[in-house]
Amino acid sequence: xxxxxxxxxxxxxxxxxxxxxxxxxxxxxxxxxxxxxxxxxxxxxxxxxxxxxxxxxxxxxxxxxxxxxxxxxxxxxxxxxxxxxxxxxxxxxxxxxxxxxxxxxxxxxxxxxxxxxxxxxxxxxxxxxxxxxxxxxxxxxxxxxxxxxxxxxxxxxxxxxxxxxxxxxxxxxxxxxxxxxxxxxxxxxxx
Numbered sequence: 001x002x003x004x005x006x007x008x009x010x011x012x013x014x015x016x017x018x019x020x021x022x023x024x025x026x027x028x029x030x031x032x033x034x035x036x037x038x039x040x041x042x043x044x045x046x047x048x049x050x051x052x053x054x055x056x057x058x059x060x061x062x063x064x065x066x067x068x069x070x071x072x073x074x075x076x077x078x079x080x081x082x083x084x085x086x087x088x089x090x091x092x093x094x095x096x097x098x099x100x101x102x103x104x105x106x107x108x109x110x111x112x113x114x115x116x117x118x119x120x121x122x123x124x125x126x127x128x129x130x131x132x133x134x135x136x137x138x139x140x141x142x143x144x145x146x147x148x149x150x151x152x153x154x155x156x157x158x159x160x161x162x163x164x165x166x167x168x169x170x171x172x173x174x175x176x177x178x179x180x181x182x183x184x185x186x187x188x189x190x191x
Contacts, residue, residue, distance in 0.1 A: 002117070009183035010116045013176040014109030020172045021104065030168045034161020049090065058086040059155075085155045112176050115139050119180055132181035133174060140173020141166070 025031030038044055052058070061083060063074020115136050119126065126132045144166045152162040 002113070005184065006113070006116045006120060009180050010113035011109055012183060013112030013115065013179040014105065016175050016179050017108040017112060017172050018105045020175050021108070021168070024168050024171070030164045033164035034158035048088065052088055053090060055089050055091070058088055060084055060086070083156070111143075112180065115173070115176055116180050116184065119184060123184070129181050129185060132185070133177035136177025136180060137170060137174045140169045140171075140176070143173075144169035 061074065061077040063077065064070040065074070118139065119132060119135055122135060123132070126135055148157070148162045148165045148169075151157040152159060
């Protein structure tokens with residue numbers, strides 16, 4: 001059950017997570033670790049504009065697995081390279097819109113709400129403030145490992161990018177844990 005205290009704690013936790021994300025990406029270098037400029041960007045962008053018309057997530061080389069011969073041909077293309085993953089928007093767009101920021105904030109609040117609900121379910125085993133913060137830290141580590149190591153393992157995301165993303169999530173959810181623990185402890189002591 002979502003009480004007023006859980007909702008308030010979640011909103012505060014989500015705001016803190018949102019602010020941490022802004023700080024870690026705009027002030028600290030965490031948002032840029034592992035990213036680099038594309039060599040020969042103008043030529044590559046020209047080739048993309050000419051050859052790729054639709055927005056999407058592209059995996060290359062693409063292959064068919066209909067027959068064993070198709071699969072072997074794809075494996076050889078993959079081995080010889082290049083291989084990669086491309087998020088593509090042919091029309092570009094605004095780099096940071098109010099809608100994007102609002103989506104991030106709402107997502108952060110929902111993540112904090114899920115953390116709050118899980119913490120409330122586990123609260124009897126989390127007797128101290130530190131235990132509750134550590135619980136949320138582990139939630140951040142759990143989610144980040146699940147996503148980021150898969151991107152590193154399967155799609156070749158850079159190791160330094162992966163480690164920075166995990167660190168960013170762990171710090172963010174540690175801060176959420178501090179807010180939730182402080183607010184939820186205060187609310188459980190009032191009742």
